[in-house]
Amino acid sequence: MKKTVLIFGLSALIVSCNQSVKQQEGTEDSTEVTVEANEVKTAEANTAADFNIEDIAFSTADIGDFPFINLPEGLEADKGAIQKKFDVCFFPINGTMTPFEGKLYKANVSAVRGEEYSQRYFEKSMEDYLLSVGAVTMFDGEITKEEYERYHKQDPNKGDSGDIGYWNQRIQVFTIRTKDKGNIYVQFTSNNAGGKLNILQEEAFQQTITKVTADDIVKDLNEKGKSILYINFDVDKSNITTDGKEVVTQIAEALQNDKRLKIAIEGHTDNTGDASHNKTLSEARANSVLNALVIDRIDKARLTAKGFGAEKPLVTNDSEENKAKNRRVELVKVN
Structure with a gap:
């Protein structure tokens, strides 16, 4: 009888220990899942918007x-x-x-x-x-x-x-x-x-573009013999945009202020595309400026227009920035 009681007691102890171990293992598994879930949540929240x-x-x-x-x-x-x-x-x-x-x-x-x-x-x-x-x-x-x-x-x-x-x-x-x-x-x-x-x-962007004025044009023509302008045209066309017409207005004012001035209007492009096409386009754009000045009551006898395409670059055409510099109109003082 005593042996039976002892065996039963040991069996109960073993069962109890096994249940305890299983509960602990279950608790550890739950903890690991919770940590992983927290880590995922943190990673999702840690976006570029959080950077300071x-x-x-x-x-x-x-x-x-x-x-x-x-x-x-x-x-x-x-x-x-x-x-x-x-x-x-x-x-x-x-x-x-x-x-x-x-x-x-x-x-x-x-x-x-x-x-x-x-x-x-x-x-x-x-x-x-x-x-x-x-x-x-x-x-x-x-x-x-x-x-x-x-x-x-x-x-x-x-x-x-x-x-x-x-x-x-x-x-x-x-x-x-x-x-x-x-x-x-x-x-x-x-x-x-x-x-x-x-x-x-x-660094913060600093605007360096300033409006071209008639005084700037006259100063360049008198001091340097030419004025380099960036007149906006429609893409691959000779139509002057609204912004471009504002520059033409300043050219007309400069010529009106000095009746003796005569200028050659020269069109230039970068080297992108066909050379013959570029030369034709640059000449058409130079003539568009000439015609716009005549409409602004400038005597046509004071003006000539010619296109050079990519024949006379200001800088080498080795970057988009330099190509933009080469797409220009030059006013050259004739007298």
């Missing part, structure tokens, strides 16, 4: 002047690197490609002639240097294909030198916040063939 540059401490390091970084020994920027006074660059803030504007430097990086490129050498050099000057890591990973599809058509430099921001790239982003040079964003990517580097010094 003021949360980052100022760096007190001397970082030099734009673009602030000399490449590691044995590496160089390939020809065609972009350096612009003002442009836009997209950086993956919490995985969302976010545009920042300011001074921009973008380059492909390769080994100097006779050297072998090392992916880890480039990455390690960049990481260590940036951290040494107080930079903060903002992102290290890949964006999704969906994110690339969302933003890439907004990037005017897509496909150019130093292009970063594809879904199969590991992108590393660092931010340096300074009191004297503002906010600086650096991103780079690399593989075993070469690297890419982007540096942006954030």
Whole structure:
């Protein structure tokens, strides 16, 4: 009888322990699920909209002047690197490609002639240097294909030198916040063939366009012998737009103020497209300006018009910015 009671008691104890263990295991499983759910929720909430540059401490390091970084020994920027006074660059803030504007430097990086490129050498050099000057890591990973599809058509430099921001790239982003040079964003990517580097010094846009006046035109004609104007026409046509007519009005006023002035109106284009077509178009545009001045009661005997197409560029046609400079009308003083 005593043996029976003892056996029953041990059995009850074993069952009780097993139930306790199962309850503890069930509790641990529930806790792990809860933590994972919280992590997912945090990641979803942590978007680019949550980013605040003021949360980052100022760096007190001397970082030099734009673009602030000399490449590691044995590496160089390939020809065609972009350096612009003002442009836009997209950086993956919490995985969302976010545009920042300011001074921009973008380059492909390769080994100097006779050297072998090392992916880890480039990455390690960049990481260590940036951290040494107080930079903060903002992102290290890949964006999704969906994110690339969302933003890439907004990037005017897509496909150019130093292009970063594809879904199969590991992108590393660092931010340096300074009191004297503002906010600086650096991103780079690399593989075993070469690297890419982007540096942006954030700055607000400053408008530099001013209205052309008759006084400006007369001053240029008297001091330089010519006045370079950017008169807007309809695309691939000689029709003067409303904005362009305002410039023509100022030309007419300049000629009315000085009855002795005679000018040659010269039309110019960039080198895009067929050369013969460009020359014909530039001549048609020059004549459109001449005819508009005659309508504004300027004696036609004081005017001549000729088109040169892309024969006389102001600057080389090696960028969209330079091509825009070459699409112009020049007034040349004849007497």
